[in-house]
Amino acid sequence: MAFSLPEDVQTRLSIVDKMWYNLRLDRTDINDINAVITTNQEKIINFDFDVIICGGTLGIFLATTLQKKGYKIAVIEKGILQGREQEWNISRHELHCLLELELLTEQELEEIIFTEYNPARVSFYQGYELWVKDVLNVGVSPKLLIAKIQEKFLQSGGIVLENTAFNNAIVQENGVIVNTDKQSLNTRLLIDSMGHFSPIIKQHRQGQKPEGVCLVVGSCGKGFTNNETGDLIASFTPIQNQCQYFWEAFPAKDGRTTYLFSYVDAHPDRISLTEFMAEYLRLLPEYQQIELESIDFQRFLFGFFPAYRQSPVNLTWDRILAVGDSSGSQSPVSFGGFGSMMRHLSRLTNSIESALQCDSLTSKDLALIQPYQPNISVTWLFQKTMSVGIDTQANPNQINDLMSGVFAVMDKLGDDVLKPFLQDVVQFSGLSKTLPLVNPTLVLPLLPQVGLPILLDWLKHYANLGIYSGLYPLAKTLQPLTKNLTPQQKYYFDRWRDMWQYGAGFK
Known part of the structure; x- marks a missing residue:
């Protein structure tokens, strides 16, 4: 009997796959892109906040570091500000910034680490294999981590506006009016942390097609007999469907996480996510030496991550800065924004603080916070x-x-x-x-x-x-x-x- 995805997973997959289909067929009409950012030369008299950050999943880290430095910060989140169940994999030393910036104590850091393993494998079909230690070998609970950081943010006086959608913003001479579906707020600086599909970034890119895309599907499940090591990147097949299939695998709190990913362009004839998920399920038994019927699937994961050669984004508006996935500052061979945020968190905090101190908030000033990185x-x-x-x-x-x-x-x-x-x-x-x-x-x-x-x-x-x-x-x-x-x-x-x-x- 063929394996079938749960109905709710199929529904979510079809929604994301439709987005991937529209991107491939270049169905973005420039006339339909909302002009969410406008400008005028009026002045704001009273400010509600020094900084408003739209998008809390990664934005809460930056919000907390700035709030602890004495600035008045608000985070706007379209839904509930909470992390996902699936762990983020990272190296332990990359988490050290959370201690340096006093976002977590040593004890709290250990509490948010759900899994840790060594070594990890790098392996290629009919080719070389090696094992490395201390690379992406720590699984962090996003749900617990974000809850702890949010608690520190609120204790420091920060404001979180949940179930609040960003509508548009008006850049004034000395600040930004941020309009949500509930209220208008004034800020000196607006930070976009809404991700790859941010409406601000859509307006900036004007329908530009990405030069590269990383397709990713996967799952987390129980029932694996061998779950002590991981794969950083592995392949066991030649090119298929004009894709080279790469795999990752990590021990997880809820069993074992496995991903299938491939680097492609956005050509109309590229494989769909639904087809890619079918390939994942077809090959997973061979990859992990286990029958699908023996896996107790806890969740399924899928998505596509666009990458642009002209990155990071330098927005043309004053007083607006993109960070995280919105900025495109991560590598085109990476599909995780968490590691990039951890590497740049101290730099971003210090840079934004300096910009606020001397009011260096023009587009030219802010471009130096997300500069060209060879x-x-x-x-x-x-x-x-x-x-x-x-x-x-x-x-x-x-x-x-x-x-x-x-x-x-x-x-x-x-x-x-x-x-x-x-x-x-x-x-x-x-x-x-x-x-x-x-x-x-x-x-x-x-x-x-x-x-x-x-x-x-x-x-x-x-x-x-x-x-x-x-x-x-x-x-x-x-x-x-x-x-x-x-x-x-x-x-x-x-x-x-x-x-x-x-x-x-x-x-």
Whole structure:
């Protein structure tokens, strides 16, 4: 008897799949995109808040750090502000910012960690296999974590407006009027943390189609006999349906989580999420050596994550800043915004505080808070080499062969090269050591698929990665001289220093 998804899962899947279908067919009519942001030159007399953050799932972290620094912050959440049941996987050291910023105590940090395991596998079909420790090996409870952070936020005097939908905003000369479905509020700065499909970002992008998409389906279930280790990235099939199937697996509180994901473009003929879920269910028994009937499924997961080459987003309006998935600041090979938020939380907090202190809130000022990062931009080539054009006649195992060759080199070079790459933090030194050692016969067949323009663009980002790696130590050397600068001059120096640091992958 064929396995059938529960009716409620099928309903939710069809809704998300319709969104993916519309994106592929480019059915966004620019005339139908709501102009949720408008401007005028009037002044606001009284402010309700220093900062309003729309979107609380990731926004609550930034809201709490700013509230604890003495600013008056509100979080607007369309529904109830709560985390999902499914764990977020991350490395333990990436959670240290929660302690540094005093968002959690050591005891509270341990309470929100539901699972921890070692080692994790990296493996490719008919190719290389290796095991690593302390990478994405910690499962954090989003529900408990967000509840704890929200409690700290409220205790510090923050305001959470739940079941409140953002409607539109008017950028004034000295602030922003934020209109919700319930009331209007005045703020000095509006932060968009509403995610990939934020109405503000839709207006900014004006129907622009993403250059890359990560399709993801998966589940969490009980009944797995082998649940002590995980997979960071694994494949056991050649290219199918013009996709290279990659898998992840993690121990979870409710059993074992498994994901199937693939990097694609938004071509109209791409596989649907419903078909992708069918492929997941077809191959899961072989992947985990278990029959579907033996799995007690707790939940099913699915989605698609668009990525744009021109990222992070630099909004053209004053006094509006995008963070998290809204900003597009995560790598195109990543489909998790939590890890990116943790890596940038301290930087974002300090940057926004400085901007508020010296009123550096024009679009030009705020662009330095979400600057160009070559360490992210270079990963576009990796995304491209892990995908297959819809009309490309590719060697069925070309991606597995390339990944095997690259990871074999990085494994031999050691954890200093391997771990940053696995944690989505590409560095010039590691990349420069790896590239010359990769077998050219694995790379040359991909050049026609990648194309000369993309290769030349990548070389620019690679060169900038090296330049940023040299400029950041120089900026640290010059830091003592900044005590004589004006507040706005220091704001600009510090943002350039941060740009070089994070753009070089040093955080």
